[in-house]
Amino acid sequence: MATYVLAMTGASGAPYALRLLQVLHASGHNIHLLMSYAATRVLVEEVGLDFSADQIDVPQLLNYKARPVPNAAANPGWVKHHTLTNFSAPVASGSARSDGMIICPCSMGTLAAVAQGMSTNLIHRAADVHLKERRKLIVVPRETPLGRVHLENMLHLTDAGGIVLPAMPGFYHRPQSLDDLIDFLVNRICDHLGLDISLTSRWGGEG
Numbered sequence: 001m002a003t004y005v006l007a008m009t010g011a012s013g014a015p016y017a018l019r020l021l022q023v024l025h026a027s028g029h030n031i032h033l034l035m036s037y038a039a040t041r042v043l044v045e046e047v048g049l050d051f052s053a054d055q056i057d058v059p060q061l062l063n064y065k066a067r068p069v070p071n072a073a074a075n076p077g078w079v080k081h082h083t084l085t086n087f088s089a090p091v092a093s094g095s096a097r098s099d100g101m102i103i104c105p106c107s108m109g110t111l112a113a114v115a116q117g118m119s120t121n122l123i124h125r126a127a128d129v130h131l132k133e134r135r136k137l138i139v140v141p142r143e144t145p146l147g148r149v150h151l152e153n154m155l156h157l158t159d160a161g162g163i164v165l166p167a168m169p170g171f172y173h174r175p176q177s178l179d180d181l182i183d184f185l186v187n188r189i190c191d192h193l194g195l196d197i198s199l200t201s202r203w204g205g206e207g
């Protein structure tokens with residue numbers, strides 16, 4: 001089973017991250033969880049979960065509106081939360097194993113820091129490590145409209161080897177609910193991690 005870094009930052013879209021966390025965990029994968037202070041504020045606003053950024057209640061995140069995951073593993077993975085000042089955490093070093101990192105949702109502030117190599121917190125540093133080690137880094141930015149600085153930072157990140165996968169769900173699977181829209185995006189992230197997970201139907205009738 002794989003080990004991933006999942007970072008939540010203070011952009012709108014916490015339900016995407018919670019579903020992704022649940023899907024990866026239920027599929028047997030291990031997760032280093034990072035959460036910015038702003039992400040905890042967004043969590044309160046969007047899903048009503050109120051944590052200090054230093055003390056995240058992982059079981060509550062895993063149980064939040066938990067839904068079935070197709071082909072779930074017999075044994076779920078582990079989830080370890082690290083505070084953003086803990087540069088001794090494994091994810092701060094390229095010598096620690098990781099099969100990829102996802103920043104979901106990704107604020108324009110974190111996007112800028114990662115695109116410009118400013119490793120001022122553990123999320124920025126872990127992303128920098130993934131880029132320098134040529135590992136998979138998927139950022140899920142959310143802002144609208146996008147200004148020139150945002151667009152330039154996305155281009156920088158793409159040029160550096162990152163994957164910019166915006167929180168832009170499609171509608172061609174005919175979503176009946178918000179859960180369907182969330183699953184569309186989470187499935188695209190899982191696809192880019194190379195995981196064989198189908199949460200929604202696919203174009204062409206598969207799944």
Ligand SMILES: Cc1cc2nc3c(=O)[nH]c(=O)nc-3n(C[C@H](O)[C@H](O)[C@H](O)COP(=O)(O)O)c2cc1C
Pocket residue numbers: 008009010011012036037038039041042045106107108109110111142143
């Ligand atoms: C409820 C809420 C929603 C927000 N939505 C966004 C957003 O969609 N995109 C964004 O770039 N910033 C958004 N922000 C602002 C960021 O949280 C803020 O710029 C913060 O400094 C980002 O810090 P971080 O990157 O360390 O998480 C939002 C803030 C709040 C409180």
